Amino acid sequence: MEACIPETFRNGTVLVTGSTGFLGKILVEKILRACPIKKIAIIVRNKKGINANQRVADIYKQAVYDRLRIEKPDFMDLIKIIEGNLEDSSMGLITAHRDWIIENVNFVFHCAATIKFNETLESASKINILGTEKLLSLATQMKNLKGFVHVSTAYSHCPKNEIKEQYYPVPITAKELKNMFGLDDSTPRILEDWPNTYCFTKAIAENLVLINGIHLPISVFRPSIIGCTKSEPDPGWLENMNGPSAIVAGVMTGFLRTVPIVRNKITDIVPADYTVNALISVMWDTANRYQDSNLINQEPKIYNYVSSVESPLLWGRYIEEMNGHYHEAPPLQSVWYMFCIFYTHLWIGKILRFLLHRIPAALVDFLLIVCGKSPKMLKMYVKTECMIDLLYVFTTRQWKFDNSNTRELWSLLSQDDRNTFWYSLEEFDWASYIKVYFYGIRNHVLHEELSNVDTATVKNRKLFWLHQLCISVIIYVTFQVCWTFL
């Protein structure tokens, strides 16, 4: 009989890349809290003049580790910091660290990636493809490797409408792509139907796992859009402005008044803590499957982790539920009363943006100049609208996913493992999750405490009447102009 999930990790050494990112932070937290490991090694790069050790020391002071600090006060003793950068040759590892990894590591979670949609093809390839290639090569030397999970994305093959748990052909191999570095003007041709360099490089990296990972106990894990945590270690935790969080924060504060969304399309969001539980379960399954070494040389299994199969959520419902919570606790830093017009067609979007973003922004900038200050609103809108354009494909399209492997894995988990590593999204309670999501954005993205709700509500009433007044003036002026000229 297979050991339960924590037993599989007992006294094991885990290597995590991307541990300083959104997913990696919760992954490390959960492994440390729920699995009796011997060591967790994290590969961290120096960044903005701060070295890896200092970065880690700062990160583990964050509130997301409060629960761990209580439950496992000595958890820092279990962490081994390894300075490294996936872009550097040999991943920037010193020989002693490389040897230590080869000798000791049993499980590899490869989460590191650049997830910027507008990264140049060369930069995205260096991290997402060549970084993966280097890690796979290191993994082949690991003396006691039991499992390797490569974290990809459910949208790696987003040009397709239906995405199964299988490998699809890619237009170019990693090797061919490497030869084209420096030729950035060829990017649109290389990308073919892919909407951005992120999804494209993730697709090529999967292909690399298929080819180079064939001798390894390896799987590919593909989550869809990772939202805030549902409950662990804290409800509503999130830190970056991924996916819908950025749009919601912009709309909540009255900054964004028009965005491209098709209300009757599915938005495929999965909670971050559930995602981590699914990821750990995939590692458990991978290690179990490959215990029988005859399986090596088989195509690595893919697990799509999505919500749309079992509990589809429409954009329309997501928006309405968020709207309800907005009225309970509007943000204090709102620049206007929340209202938003949704569009699908790009040219309609251009007109709406001009009327609802650019004209008000130009007026504010004019006032700022009159007051002797530097104008900034138009610049902010240009930047934000560029970001929204990058998300367009994900807010106006939907995909049909298959997640049979992930569901089959759920059926293999014992009741105890299910309780500790719950990830099933069957009959998922979206209403309570969206509430948690709303307050998560308010707290972690907008950095507003609940104690300001009364003041914020008073301000919101004033913004409401100002909004009504503006609409009345606009209607009156339009009417007068029509009366004069028609």
Ligand SMILES: NC(=O)c1ccc[n+]([C@@H]2O[C@H](COP(=O)([O-])OP(=O)(O)OC[C@H]3O[C@@H](n4cnc5c(N)ncnc54)[C@H](OP(=O)(O)O)[C@@H]3O)[C@@H](O)[C@H]2O)c1
């Ligand atoms: N977020 C989502 O909605 C989502 C959805 C589907 C799949 N995924 C996948 O989940 C994984 C984690 O995503 P995330 O949301 O946690 O992204 P994230 O917050 O941007 O974190 C990315 C992580 O990768 C590390 N990294 C980037 N370049 C590196 C390099 N050259 N060398 C070493 N480390 C490097 C970053 O380190 P620094 O701190 O040094 O920058 C960071 O720890 C990715 O593989 C992504 O494709 C994410």
